[in-house]
Amino acid sequence: MSDTTNVLRPVAIAQAACPLLTGDALVGLEKYLADESRRQGTADALAFPTSTAAVAAAVTAAREQGWPVTISAARTGIAAGAVPNGGLLLSLEKLTRVRGLRRTDDGTFLLHCEAGVLLTHVQQSLRNGSFPDSADWDAESLAALEELMDAHLFYPPDPTEASAAIGGTIACNASGAHTFLYGPTRPYVQRLQVVLMDGRVLDLDRGAHLAEEDGTFGIENADGTIAWGKTPSYLWPRTKSSAGYFSAPQLDLIDLFIGSEGTLGIITEAEIRLVPAPETNCAVM
DSSP states (O other), X not given: OOSOBSEEOOBOOOOOOOOEEOGGGGTTOGXXXXXXXXXXXXXXXXXXXXXXXXXXXXXXXXXXXXXXXEEESSOOOSSSTTOOBSSEEEEOTTOOOEEEEEEOTTSOEEEEEETTOBHHHHHHHHHHTOOGGGGGOOHHHXXXXXXXXXXXXXXXXXXXXXXXXXXXXXXXXXXXXXXXXXXXXXGGEEEEEEEOTTSOEEEEETTTBBOOTTOEEEEEOTTSOEEEEEOOOSOOOSSOOOSSSOOOTTOBXXXXXXXXXXXXXXXXXXEEEEEEOOSOOOOOO
């Protein structure tokens, strides 16, 4: 019997409030209305959620108001993807906890991060062999951290902007110079927590949810019924491509969200795979 399913079932989360800043409360926060594209936007409200539950509360409130939602974090993009055109601007910059570390049975190290954690923070912490949040980690994570200190690992994706947030790099399937050897972000994402636009939360673990051979998959509704859909049927080019949603036979549904630019859901947490770091680094011009 297969351990996989083609139906995504939302997970229950604790309720949380997320204040929305509106009107005069937005004065002085203009920097959040632009990113590295230098384009300036407008917003009816701005929110700074501190948890997945708070993100769910914010998007539920936006839906009730009929507002579009724009997702922002480190605002390092140059395509104006974080620039709002009215509605709710949802900043994930306070989702900055590294929540834990685990080592799988095959020896793989997986780092559990919130979406607002900066790439530079991850890489620096790995080099130092310590994480500021580790005081709050469980015993399994602390044991894995002890083993990590002798492992000399790193996280391969290296987009041009090293101060990008982990959630943003996953949302655009970021790549960089390391791509020639290690590939883009996608294969290093083991698990995602995603908030849908109706406030439901999905927990996606690689290999657990696969579309059928014809691309069919479903999402369970609140009343227990299933909303069915299909993954893209076009052939994905073998060369590097950022055009459209990812496509593959019997698509692993976590890959539908990686590279989707936040159009299908809001990434709030991720588990990323670490690999052995090269013994030496050099640059050639």
